[in-house]
Amino acid sequence: MQASRWALMLAMALGAAAAQAKDLVLLNVSYDPTRELYADVNRSFAAQWQAAHPGDRLTIRQSNGGSGKQARAVVDGLPADVVTLALAYDIDAIADHGLLAADWQKRLPDNSSPYTSTIVFLVRKGNPKGIRDWPDLVKPGVQVITPNPKTSGGARWNFLAAWGWALKQPGGDEAKARAYVETLYKHVPVLDTGARGATNTFAQRGVGDVLIAWENEALQARQELGADRFEIVVPSLSILAEPPVAVVDKVAAQHGTQEVAEAYLKFLYTPQGQEIAARHYYRPRDAAVAAKHAAAFPQVRTFTIDQVFGGWRKAQARFFADGGVFDQFKPGTP
Amino acid sequence: MRRRILPGFGLSLGYALAYLGLVVLLPLAALAWKASAIGPGQLLHLLAAPRTLAALKLSFGGALLAALADGAIGLLVGWVLVRYRFPGRRLLDALVDLPFALPTAVAGIALTALYAPNGWLGRWLEPHGLKIAYAPAGVLVAMVFVGFPFVVRTLQPVLESLESDVEEAATTLGATRAQTFLRVIAPVLLPTLLTGFALALARAVGEYGSVIFIAGNLPMKSEIAPLLIVQQLEEFDYTGAAALGTAMLLVSLLLLLAVTLLQRWSRRWAEVRA
Structure with a gap:
């Protein structure tokens, strides 16, 4: 009896x-x-966590792919502790399958988007076709490269940016916006399945006169493929792209990683995390860090998806669902 | 019961059936089961949509054309590799398998780089109005590439067993070259050529990785059926994707059945000739 009590106490102490x-x-x-962004984040966060919890051994693994495809993988059982995706709709889809709370986007500041883009x-160098703003994309003879919004999260931001611009023009309405975007897609000769694919088609294959892209993707492409070959043009009005992050509650609970997962996402909001985001061409939310990197990010007027489209769920159902607005377009047919 | 020469019939048959069931039939059954959840109205809406029909036409039409091309090129290459001795023959022989070994995405990127307007071939073809990358022709090029080794590899053993003395006999009996080819060689080769054709066809129908890089993926123009399936998945419409997959499976099955019947007919034809 006595021995077993000792054994129990020992077990508890060990536990x-x-x-x-x-x-x-x-x-x-x-x-x-x-x-590249998260490779840096992982290194810095792991060092910080390790310093605060000397006994722990923290390994951060990273999986990258098309945003929608990644969301599907998580739904199908990829054990993600945290998801950091291209658009809120993809995390909504994971929430719909009960893996995290439906109000996940309210749990962290700024719509759970620690950094933004546009x-x-x-x-091409010298801007031979004179592209200055959205109307220039539908001029005769201009070819536009943008991926397929049905398969690419980035392409959905592109689509909505174009629609929102047309809507907000003097005398603009839904019909005019639709007509503009429909014409825009007639100027698209190739519909890649992802944002990187479209960048390659434009930059490496030399197809098209203008690539519609994430600002971070455009800045990185320019950096890596040569600033002497490409120029960035900022339109008069664009969309504020908010790539959200969330802890996948169910998986984290199973793994016992809630605490570290939450700390990981909160790290993105710290000045250090914001600095890393800015270095990788994502616009930081933190005013001080943003001011420091102001030169890298040109001033741009933006609208949000909530203001113009009433949120991702509505936009998804209306534009990109089966039989939605995009399905009624005929891309690439002048 | 008749005594078999080697033991283990029961064990090996059991193993073969279990293996086929687990590796082939179970996933297909899961696919059909998933697809069965779709309502008839939704199914019709999905399959009769002009965009789906265009994609199926491109996938199957392209695969048929590609398999035909593979049949012709494969026969020629197989013949050259078996019948002639020349320096570099073994290297050429090894190169045939390359499309098997290459990840399809790599093949797609390489072909696109070649045929894009700024590519090695594309820059010469494009000015003459021959658009291959980002056009339906690109789909065909990728399909020919991935299917080609199947024809060569199935034909080679038969070509090797084909003695040239039969052709010599035909010649001494007064047959012209065309007669020797059509009446002596073709009947023997045809069943195997059809097998290679069927394999190349099946491979081309299912090909995704290399095609999406070169196709351009424009709806109604250069969008293949597997890409439509991926798009259904992207919308979390598993049922629609499974239905489309099952439809492709059925068409493929019918095509392969037709090839098998053709093969049986051609074998009989060869026996009558012999």
Whole structure:
């Protein structure tokens, strides 16, 4: 009797020690262009966590792919502790399958989007076709590269940016916006399945006169493929792209990683995290960090998806669902 | 019961059936089961949509054309590799398998780089109005590429067993070259050529990785059926994707059945000749 009580106490003591020093594995499931960003974030966050919790062994794993495809993988059982995707709709889809709370977007500041981006144009050196703003994209003879919004999250931002601009013109209405976007897609000769694919088609294959892209993707492409070959054109009005982040409650609870997962996402909001985001061409939310990098990000007037389209769910159902507005267009047919 | 020469019939048959069931039939059954959840109205809406029909036409039409092209090129290459001795023959022989080994995405990117307007071939073809990359022709090029080794590899053993003395006999009996080819060689080769054709066809119908890079993927023009399936998945419409997949499976099955019948007929034809 006495011996068994001792054994129990010993077991509890060991258990408590084990609870303090843990083996933690965190899987971040993200979208395509964030590879380099999160490689940096993971390094910095792991160092910080390790300093605060000397007993822990933290391993952060990273998975990148098309945003929609990644969301589907999580729904189908990819054990993501956190998701950092291209658009809120993809995380909504995961929430619909009960893996996290439906109000996930209210849990972190700024719509759970620690950094933002916007949609800009990438044109060839010297801007031979004179692309200055959205109307220039539908001039005769201009070819536009943008991926298929049915398969690419980035392409949906492009689509909505174009629609929102047309809507907000003097005398603009839904019919005029639709007509503009429909004409725009007639100027698209290739519909790649993802944002990176479209960048390659434009930059490496030399197809098209203008690439509609994430600002971070355009800045990175210019950086890597040569500033002497491409120019960035900022339109008069664009959309504020908010790539959201969330802890996948169910998976984190199973893994016992809630605490570290939450700390990981909160790290993105710290000055250090914001600095990393800015270095990778994402617009920081933090005013001080933003001011420091002001030169890298040109001033642009933006609208949000909530203001113009009433949120992602509505936009998705109306434009990109089966039989939606995009399905009624005939891309590439002048 | 008749005594078999080697033991293990029961075990090997059981293993073969279990393996086929687990690896082939179970996933197909899961697909059909998932697809069965679709209502008849939704199914008609999905399959009769002009865009779906255009995609199916491109996938199956392209695959048929590609398999035909593979049949012709494969026969020629197989013949050359078996019948002639020349330096570099073994290297050429090894190169045939390359499309098997290459990840299809790599093949797609390589072909696109070649045929794009700024590519090595594209820059010469495009000015003459021959648009291959980002056009339906690109789909065909990728399909020919992935299907080609199947024809060569199925034909080679038969070509090797084809003794040239039969052709010599035909010649001494006064047959012209065309007669020798059509009446002596073709009947023997045809069943195997059809097997290679069927394999190339099946491969081309299911090809996704390499095609999406070169196709341009414009709805109604250069969009293949597997891409439509991916798009259904992207909308979390698993049922629609499974239905479309099952439809492709059925058409493929019918095509392969037709090839098998053709093969049986051609074998009989060869026996009558012999």
